[in-house]
Amino acid sequence: MAHSTELVFAYESAAVARVVERSVAVEAGDVGGDRSGAAVDRDGDVVTVTVDAGDLTALRAGQNTWLTLVEVAESVAASARAAAE
Numbered sequence: 001m002a003h004s005t006e007l008v009f010a011y012e013s014a015a016v017a018r019v020v021e022r023s024v025a026v027e028a029g030d031v032g033g034d035r036s037g038a039a040v041d042r043d044g045d046v047v048t049v050t051v052d053a054g055d056l057t058a059l060r061a062g063q064n065t066w067l068t069l070v071e072v073a074e075s076v077a078a079s080a081r082a083a084a085e
Contacts, residue, residue: 002053002054002055003052003053003054003055003056003058003059004050004051004052004053004059005050005051005059005063006048006049006050006051007048007049007050007051007063007066007067007070008046008047008048009046009047009048009049009070009074010045010046011045011046011047012045013045014044014045016045016077016081017042017044017045017046017047018042019073019077019080020047020070020073020074020077021040021041021042021047023069023072023073023076023077024040024047024049024066024069024070024073025040027069028040034054035053035054035055035058036051036052036053036054036058036059036061036062037051037052037053037062038050038051038052038062038066047070049066049070051063051066
């Protein structure tokens with residue numbers, strides 16, 4: 001693909017990063033299409049989403065999609081932590 005970006009998210013612990021990573025990684029093969037794709041990786045307390053696209057419009061759309069997916073995963077993880085306390 002011609003264009004790429006990395007979205008990097010750091011968390012307070014590896015456990016939280018693992019929850020977010022596992023929540024969004026299942027979408028990596030399903031979101032996108034023939035104009036874009038994404039990969040999700042985790043290293044300790046950091047989750048990285050790499051978005052690749054054939055054009056800038058698809059890259060922007062991919063970024064928006066993955067930012068939303070991560071935001072939802074973070075919200076769910078925070079709610080689960082609060083409920084456990």
